Amino acid sequence: DAKTTQPTSMDCAEGRAANLPCNHSTISGNEYVYWYRQIHSQGPQYIIHGLKNNETNEMASLIITEDRKSSTLILPHATLRDTAVYYCIARSGSARQLTFGSGTQLTVLP
Amino acid sequence: GAGVSQSPSNKVTEKGKDVELRCDPISGHTALYWYRQSLGQGLEFLIYFQGNSAPDKSGLPSDRFSAERTGGSVSTLTIQRTQQEDSAVYLCASSPIAGDYNEQFFGPGTRLTVL
Numbered sequence: 180d181a182k183t184t185q186p187t188s189m190d191c192a193e194g195r196a197a198n199l200p201c202n203h204s205t206i207s208g209n210e211y212v213y214w215y216r217q218i219h220s221q222g223p224q225y226i227i228h229g230l231k232n233n234e235t236n237e238m239a240s241l242i243i244t245e246d247r248k249s250s251t252l253i254l255p256h257a258t259l260r261d262t263a264v265y266y267c268i269a270r271s272g273s274a275r276q277l278t279f280g281s282g283t284q285l286t287v288l289p
Numbered sequence: 290g291a292g293v294s295q296s297p298s299n300k301v302t303e304k305g306k307d308v309e310l311r312c313d314p315i316s317g318h319t320a321l322y323w324y325r326q327s328l329g330q331g332l333e334f335l336i337y338f339q340g341n342s343a344p345d346k347s348g349l350p351s352d353r354f355s356a357e358r359t360g361g362s363v364s365t366l367t368i369q370r371t372q373q374e375d376s377a378v379y380l381c382a383s384s385p386i387a388g389d390y391n392e393q394f395f396g397p398g399t400r401l402t403v404l
Contacts, residue, residue: 213392222293222380222395223332266331275345276322276334277382277393 180278181206181269188284197254199283201267204248210271212243214252216263257287293396295381301402302371310366310399312381320384321358323366325377371403
Protein backbone atom coordinates (compact mmCIF):
# COMPACT_ATOMS: atom_id res chain seq x y z
CA ASP A 180 0.00 0.00 0.00
CA ALA A 181 1.15 3.54 -0.72
CA LYS A 182 1.84 5.75 2.29
CA THR A 183 -1.00 8.08 3.21
CA THR A 184 -0.90 11.17 5.40
CA GLN A 185 -3.91 12.54 7.28
CA PRO A 186 -4.38 15.22 9.92
CA THR A 187 -4.49 13.84 13.41
CA SER A 188 -7.79 15.44 14.33
CA MET A 189 -10.59 17.66 13.06
CA ASP A 190 -13.76 19.16 14.46
CA CYS A 191 -16.97 19.80 12.56
CA ALA A 192 -20.25 21.39 13.58
CA GLU A 193 -23.29 19.16 13.44
CA GLY A 194 -25.20 19.62 10.19
CA ARG A 195 -22.23 21.06 8.36
CA ALA A 196 -20.10 19.30 5.78
CA ALA A 197 -17.02 17.52 7.06
CA ASN A 198 -14.11 17.56 4.63
CA LEU A 199 -11.35 15.10 5.50
CA PRO A 200 -8.14 15.38 3.48
CA CYS A 201 -5.65 12.65 2.64
CA ASN A 202 -2.31 12.86 0.87
CA HIS A 203 -1.06 9.86 -1.09
CA SER A 204 1.64 11.34 -3.29
CA THR A 205 3.32 8.01 -4.06
CA ILE A 206 0.15 6.22 -5.14
CA SER A 207 0.64 3.93 -8.10
CA GLY A 208 -1.63 3.52 -11.07
CA ASN A 209 -3.31 0.35 -9.88
CA GLU A 210 -3.98 1.53 -6.34
CA TYR A 211 -7.43 2.59 -5.30
CA VAL A 212 -8.18 5.06 -2.53
CA TYR A 213 -10.34 3.51 0.19
CA TRP A 214 -11.91 5.19 3.17
CA TYR A 215 -12.96 3.37 6.32
CA ARG A 216 -14.01 4.66 9.68
CA GLN A 217 -14.03 3.23 13.18
CA ILE A 218 -16.47 4.42 15.77
CA HIS A 219 -15.29 3.93 19.33
CA SER A 220 -15.53 0.29 20.47
CA GLN A 221 -16.81 -0.89 17.10
CA GLY A 222 -15.20 -2.66 14.17
CA PRO A 223 -14.07 -0.66 11.14
CA GLN A 224 -16.71 0.28 8.59
CA TYR A 225 -16.18 0.67 4.87
CA ILE A 226 -17.25 4.06 3.51
CA ILE A 227 -16.25 4.48 -0.10
CA HIS A 228 -13.46 3.90 -2.61
CA GLY A 229 -12.35 5.26 -5.96
CA LEU A 230 -9.60 5.14 -8.57
CA LYS A 231 -9.65 8.34 -10.61
CA ASN A 232 -13.18 9.64 -10.81
CA ASN A 233 -15.10 11.25 -8.01
CA GLU A 234 -17.48 8.87 -6.30
CA THR A 235 -20.64 9.31 -4.25
CA ASN A 236 -22.73 6.92 -2.24
CA GLU A 237 -25.32 7.17 0.51
CA MET A 238 -22.65 7.81 3.12
CA ALA A 239 -20.18 10.18 1.54
CA SER A 240 -18.48 11.65 -1.50
CA LEU A 241 -14.88 11.09 -2.52
CA ILE A 242 -13.03 13.73 -4.49
CA ILE A 243 -9.71 12.63 -6.01
CA THR A 244 -7.38 15.19 -7.54
CA GLU A 245 -6.49 14.84 -11.19
CA ASP A 246 -2.92 13.82 -10.38
CA ARG A 247 -4.30 11.36 -7.79
CA LYS A 248 -1.84 12.59 -5.17
CA SER A 249 -4.54 13.56 -2.73
CA SER A 250 -8.21 13.09 -2.01
CA THR A 251 -10.96 14.46 0.20
CA LEU A 252 -13.74 12.55 1.89
CA ILE A 253 -16.86 14.64 2.27
CA LEU A 254 -19.64 13.89 4.75
CA PRO A 255 -22.26 16.34 3.48
CA HIS A 256 -24.27 16.77 6.68
CA ALA A 257 -22.28 15.52 9.64
CA THR A 258 -24.16 14.12 12.63
CA LEU A 259 -22.95 13.29 16.12
CA ARG A 260 -22.88 9.63 15.09
CA ASP A 261 -20.21 10.42 12.52
CA THR A 262 -17.70 11.03 15.31
CA ALA A 263 -15.04 8.41 14.59
CA VAL A 264 -11.51 7.82 13.40
CA TYR A 265 -11.39 8.00 9.60
CA TYR A 266 -8.77 6.03 7.72
CA CYS A 267 -7.59 6.68 4.19
CA ILE A 268 -5.84 3.78 2.45
CA ALA A 269 -4.20 3.48 -0.96
CA ARG A 270 -4.57 -0.16 -1.85
CA SER A 271 -3.99 -2.27 -4.92
CA GLY A 272 -6.64 -4.60 -6.22
CA SER A 273 -4.52 -7.64 -5.49
CA ALA A 274 -3.93 -6.69 -1.88
CA ARG A 275 -5.84 -8.76 0.58
CA GLN A 276 -5.22 -7.41 4.03
CA LEU A 277 -6.00 -3.88 5.10
CA THR A 278 -3.42 -1.77 6.85
CA PHE A 279 -4.58 1.31 8.65
CA GLY A 280 -2.41 4.25 9.58
CA SER A 281 -3.23 6.64 12.40
CA GLY A 282 -6.24 8.18 10.69
CA THR A 283 -8.10 11.38 11.52
CA GLN A 284 -10.18 11.66 14.66
CA LEU A 285 -13.28 13.54 13.53
CA THR A 286 -15.34 15.03 16.33
CA VAL A 287 -18.77 16.34 15.37
CA LEU A 288 -19.79 19.03 17.81
CA PRO A 289 -23.41 19.83 18.73
CA GLY B 290 -29.29 -8.84 6.60
CA ALA B 291 -27.07 -10.23 9.31
CA GLY B 292 -23.59 -8.86 9.48
CA VAL B 293 -20.40 -10.47 10.69
CA SER B 294 -20.77 -11.74 14.24
CA GLN B 295 -18.07 -12.60 16.73
CA SER B 296 -18.10 -14.34 20.08
CA PRO B 297 -17.42 -13.82 22.84
CA SER B 298 -17.54 -10.06 22.87
CA ASN B 299 -15.18 -9.98 25.83
CA LYS B 300 -12.78 -12.58 27.16
CA VAL B 301 -10.64 -12.33 30.25
CA THR B 302 -8.14 -15.11 30.76
CA GLU B 303 -5.08 -15.91 32.80
CA LYS B 304 -1.62 -16.00 31.33
CA GLY B 305 -0.83 -19.45 29.99
CA LYS B 306 -4.41 -20.46 29.24
CA ASP B 307 -5.70 -21.24 25.74
CA VAL B 308 -8.55 -19.23 24.20
CA GLU B 309 -10.81 -19.72 21.20
CA LEU B 310 -12.44 -16.84 19.38
CA ARG B 311 -15.26 -17.42 16.92
CA CYS B 312 -16.30 -15.57 13.78
CA ASP B 313 -19.47 -16.04 11.74
CA PRO B 314 -19.02 -14.25 8.40
CA ILE B 315 -21.77 -12.91 6.21
CA SER B 316 -23.48 -15.78 4.43
CA GLY B 317 -22.04 -16.32 0.98
CA HIS B 318 -18.84 -14.37 1.59
CA THR B 319 -15.92 -16.46 0.46
CA ALA B 320 -13.09 -14.41 1.94
CA LEU B 321 -12.49 -14.18 5.69
CA TYR B 322 -9.84 -12.19 7.53
CA TRP B 323 -8.60 -12.02 11.10
CA TYR B 324 -6.96 -8.88 12.42
CA ARG B 325 -6.04 -7.60 15.84
CA GLN B 326 -5.96 -4.09 17.14
CA SER B 327 -4.10 -3.11 20.26
CA LEU B 328 -5.20 -0.10 22.27
CA GLY B 329 -4.75 3.05 20.21
CA GLN B 330 -3.03 1.16 17.40
CA GLY B 331 -3.90 0.37 13.82
CA LEU B 332 -4.97 -2.96 12.36
CA GLU B 333 -2.55 -5.87 12.38
CA PHE B 334 -3.34 -8.55 9.80
CA LEU B 335 -3.24 -12.09 11.12
CA ILE B 336 -4.65 -14.59 8.63
CA TYR B 337 -6.78 -14.78 5.49
CA PHE B 338 -9.02 -17.54 4.12
CA GLN B 339 -10.36 -17.66 0.58
CA GLY B 340 -12.62 -20.51 -0.42
CA ASN B 341 -10.82 -23.83 -0.45
CA SER B 342 -7.39 -22.30 -1.01
CA ALA B 343 -4.62 -22.66 1.54
CA PRO B 344 -4.90 -19.80 4.06
CA ASP B 345 -2.44 -16.93 4.08
CA LYS B 346 -0.92 -17.21 7.55
CA SER B 347 1.80 -14.65 7.00
CA GLY B 348 0.53 -12.31 9.71
CA LEU B 349 0.37 -14.77 12.59
CA PRO B 350 2.82 -13.46 15.22
CA SER B 351 3.87 -16.82 16.61
CA ASP B 352 3.13 -20.54 16.46
CA ARG B 353 0.85 -20.08 19.47
CA PHE B 354 -1.70 -18.63 17.04
CA SER B 355 -3.73 -20.79 14.68
CA ALA B 356 -7.03 -20.53 12.86
CA GLU B 357 -9.46 -22.78 11.11
CA ARG B 358 -12.36 -22.20 8.80
CA THR B 359 -14.76 -25.11 8.67
CA GLY B 360 -17.04 -25.67 5.73
CA GLY B 361 -16.05 -22.38 4.19
CA SER B 362 -18.05 -20.49 6.79
CA VAL B 363 -17.40 -20.23 10.53
CA SER B 364 -13.84 -19.55 11.63
CA THR B 365 -12.09 -20.09 14.95
CA LEU B 366 -8.93 -18.30 16.02
CA THR B 367 -7.04 -20.17 18.75
CA ILE B 368 -4.34 -18.68 20.93
CA GLN B 369 -2.40 -21.19 23.01
CA ARG B 370 -0.54 -20.36 26.19
CA THR B 371 -1.72 -16.76 26.13
CA GLN B 372 0.66 -13.96 27.07
CA GLN B 373 -0.11 -10.48 28.32
CA GLU B 374 1.03 -9.00 25.00
CA ASP B 375 -1.80 -10.93 23.32
CA SER B 376 -4.29 -8.54 24.93
CA ALA B 377 -6.06 -6.73 22.10
CA VAL B 378 -9.31 -6.54 20.19
CA TYR B 379 -9.50 -9.36 17.67
CA LEU B 380 -11.48 -8.42 14.59
CA CYS B 381 -12.91 -10.65 11.91
CA ALA B 382 -13.97 -9.42 8.48
CA SER B 383 -15.46 -11.01 5.41
CA SER B 384 -15.82 -9.96 1.81
CA PRO B 385 -17.68 -11.42 -1.15
CA ILE B 386 -14.60 -12.20 -3.21
CA ALA B 387 -10.87 -12.19 -2.68
CA GLY B 388 -10.32 -8.56 -1.70
CA ASP B 389 -10.20 -7.36 -5.26
CA TYR B 390 -11.53 -3.85 -5.01
CA ASN B 391 -14.15 -5.06 -2.56
CA GLU B 392 -14.83 -3.66 0.82
CA GLN B 393 -14.41 -5.77 3.92
CA PHE B 394 -17.25 -6.08 6.39
CA PHE B 395 -16.06 -6.17 9.96
CA GLY B 396 -17.55 -7.76 13.04
CA PRO B 397 -17.69 -5.99 16.40
CA GLY B 398 -14.57 -7.73 17.64
CA THR B 399 -13.60 -9.77 20.69
CA ARG B 400 -11.78 -7.87 23.40
CA LEU B 401 -9.20 -10.22 24.89
CA THR B 402 -7.57 -9.39 28.19
CA VAL B 403 -4.77 -11.61 29.45
CA LEU B 404 -4.05 -11.12 33.15
